[in-house]
Amino acid sequence: MTTLKGIPAAPGVAMGKALPFDSEELLVPRRTITEEQIPAEVLRLEEALIKTRHQIVSIQKKVSDELGQEHAEILNAHLLVLEDQSLREEIITGLRKQLLNVEAIFNDIIKHHLKVFSRTEDEYLRERTADIDDVRKRVLRNLLGQHPDALSQLRQESVVLVARDLSPSETAQMHKGHVLAFVTDIGGRTSHTAIMAKSLEIPAVVGVEVATRRIPKGVFVIVDGTHGQIIIEPDEATIKRYELEQRRGQELNRQLLHVKDLPAETLDHHTVVLSANIELPDEVPSVIAHGANGIGLFRTEFLYLNRSDFPTEEEQYQAYSTVAEQLKPHPVIIRTMDLGGDKFFSPLQLPSEMNPFMGWRAIRFSLARPDIFRLQLRAILRASVHGNLKMMYPMISGSEELRRANEILQEVKHELARERVPFDDQIEVGAMIEVPSAAVTCDLLAHEVDFFSIGTNDLIQYALAVDRVNEKIAYLYEPTHPAILRLVKQIIDVGHAADIWVGMCGEMAGEPPLSLLLLGMGLDEFSTSPVQLPIVKQVIRSVEHSFAKSVVEQALKLRTGKEVESFLIASLKQVAPALVE
Numbered sequence: 001m002t003t004l005k006g007i008p009a010a011p012g013v014a015m016g017k018a019l020p021f022d023s024e025e026l027l028v029p030r031r032t033i034t035e036e037q038i039p040a041e042v043l044r045l046e047e048a049l050i051k052t053r054h055q056i057v058s059i060q061k062k063v064s065d066e067l068g069q070e071h072a073e074i075l076n077a078h079l080l081v082l083e084d085q086s087l088r089e090e091i092i093t094g095l096r097k098q099l100l101n102v103e104a105i106f107n108d109i110i111k112h113h114l115k116v117f118s119r120t121e122d123e124y125l126r127e128r129t130a131d132i133d134d135v136r137k138r139v140l141r142n143l144l145g146q147h148p149d150a151l152s153q154l155r156q157e158s159v160v161l162v163a164r165d166l167s168p169s170e171t172a173q174m175h176k177g178h179v180l181a182f183v184t185d186i187g188g189r190t191s192h193t194a195i196m197a198k199s200l201e202i203p204a205v206v207g208v209e210v211a212t213r214r215i216p217k218g219v220f221v222i223v224d225g226t227h228g229q230i231i232i233e234p235d236e237a238t239i240k241r242y243e244l245e246q247r248r249g250q251e252l253n254r255q256l257l258h259v260k261d262l263p264a265e266t267l268d269h270h271t272v273v274l275s276a277n278i279e280l281p282d283e284v285p286s287v288i289a290h291g292a293n294g295i296g297l298f299r300t301e302f303l304y305l306n307r308s309d310f311p312t313e314e315e316q317y318q319a320y321s322t323v324a325e326q327l328k329p330h331p332v333i334i335r336t337m338d339l340g341g342d343k344f345f346s347p348l349q350l351p352s353e354m355n356p357f358m359g360w361r362a363i364r365f366s367l368a369r370p371d372i373f374r375l376q377l378r379a380i381l382r383a384s385v386h387g388n389l390k391m392m393y394p395m396i397s398g399s400e401e402l403r404r405a406n407e408i409l410q411e412v413k414h415e416l417a418r419e420r421v422p423f424d425d426q427i428e429v430g431a432m433i434e435v436p437s438a439a440v441t442c443d444l445l446a447h448e449v450d451f452f453s454i455g456t457n458d459l460i461q462y463a464l465a466v467d468r469v470n471e472k473i474a475y476l477y478e479p480t481h482p483a484i485l486r487l488v489k490q491i492i493d494v495g496h497a498a499d500i501w502v503g504m505c506g507e508m509a510g511e512p513p514l515s516l517l518l519l520g521m522g523l524d525e526f527s528t529s530p531v532q533l534p535i536v537k538q539v540i541r542s543v544e545h546s547f548a549k550s551v552v553e554q555a556l557k558l559r560t561g562k563e564v565e566s567f568l569i570a571s572l573k574q575v576a577p578a579l580v581e
């Protein structure tokens with residue numbers, strides 16, 4: 001029995017057999033062939049190249065229709081590789097000389113070229129390595145008969161997935177019935193992969209560093225997503241202990257669900273709004289089951305992932321109006337797309353960036369591509385007549401961006417009015433406060449919006465200079481850092497002084513000791529993963545608002561994140577011992 005430690009990403013306990021999953025590197029078989037088999041191998045290669053060509057041309061056509069010819073041309077480099085006659089000849093020579101299967105020969109040759117290209121001084125050639133590697137994987141998948149979206153095809157017995165990394169889009173494809181839990185070598189607590197796991201209610205531990213090296217295929221493991229532990233080949237006593245823990249967890253959840261229909265109100269009748277975060281419309285039943293007062297963050301960029309074309313205006317309109325109707329009369333806050341960072345839309349073929357979280361992301365992308373942005377705004381406005389819709393922009397860094405976004409919104413409103421398409425002209429518009437420059441100057445932004453929603457997942461990473469997906473520095477990612485306490489308090493105070501309401505949709509809002517602090521700071525709306533809602537509500541219902549305010553006063557005097565954390569846990573223990581482990 002061995003225990004590995006990682007970062008708790010999604011709560012719960014699961015046990016089962018481990019299945020290594022490698023989305024990055026394909027396992028390429030090597031087998032010897034006879035000379036007679038060479039023509040058949042060449043034919044397999046030709047077929048795989050043709051298939052890959054068709055796939056790329058069809059992506060190219062969609063990109064061209066949606067974005068214009070110049071964007072589709074990015075994929076020309078892929079096609080050139082596929083059409084390269086000298087590469088074909090090299091592979092055929094390799095087959096004759098080495099008498100190995102074609103996937104092995106193809107892989108060896110391309111990898112050799114990649115190595116040479118990556119060392120060259122020529123910048124153009126160096127930049128082509130990503131294109132060539134993409135073609136390598138596509139051709140290999142076609143040769144191996146693998147579906148490009150392997151995770152959605154996972155239909156065998158339930159397993160615990162073990163991967164070096166999983167992208168948010170891969171996680172979004174998981175089926176709860178087939179994936180009991182997952183474990184990754186890299187990643188952080190507020191990565192979108194972790195957030196997605198919480199939404200799917202799949203226990204997960206990330207940032208284990210050695211998981212793929214230490215957990216072999218088929219071995220029995222326990223994944224404790226609450227405490228960030230993996231037990232490999234546990235003994236009987238440990239299995240029993242965790243089974244008990246599983247039952248206890250289920251029982252606590254059942255008990256907590258009793259508060260589902262009760263108001264989020266303190267003992268002295270201070271009320272707050274408790275909303276849920278979602279990535280996809282399918283999550284609405286879970287939102288309702290956990291007793292949310294609405295949706296505080298709809299991460300619409302997930303509509304763009306796992307597909308090879310753009311969601312149309314109509315498709316987006318259907319998604320937003322369905323969610324609005326299901327939640328009516330409760331509000332639903334649609335966040336305009338936040339592509340970039342750790343969420344990539346493959347047909348866009350965005351150039352790789354050194355610092356994607358600080359790069360071409362969110363509102364920056366939307367303002368640079370008003371054609372795509374307008375389509376989304378039209379869909380949101382059209383859907384606004386079907387319920388209580390609000391909208392907000394991600395990653396606003398200052399007034400200029402906010403004004404530009406609002407100007408485009410106005411133009412789209414005029415356009416719809418001219419077309420006599422109904423929409424809610426009074427739709428509330430908010431800014432996410434998740435960039436330190438916006439937090440510090442939020443007094444300048446408050447007059448341009450109806451509300452603020454604090455995005456602490458990003459605010460913490462930018463303010464503390466701690467990459468939210470890097471396990472090596474995860475110990476520095478502290479929501480309780482005095483800098484974060486001051487920033488959050490300032491945003492709430494400034495918002496209130498300007499007469500607007502202030503919510504929070506970062507994961508910080510869903511952690512019980514922190515909810516106590518935020519309640520004391522006067523946060524108006526808490527938006528978190530549906531599974532966290534009952535426990536946050538229980539915290540709120542267990543305390544007097546005046547007690548929470550005194551906790552804030554004390555916490556602000558402390559000097560380190562650790563001191564604040566211990567103080568908040570002790571304070572919560574005082575009023576709701578059952579909610580503290």
Ligand code: PEP
Pocket residue numbers: 297299338434454455456457458459505506507
């Ligand atoms: C945040 O940054 O806190 C947030 C809610 O947005 P996301 O996690 O999608 O970046």
Ligand code: MG
Pocket residue numbers: 394434455457458
């Ligand atoms: Mg964010």
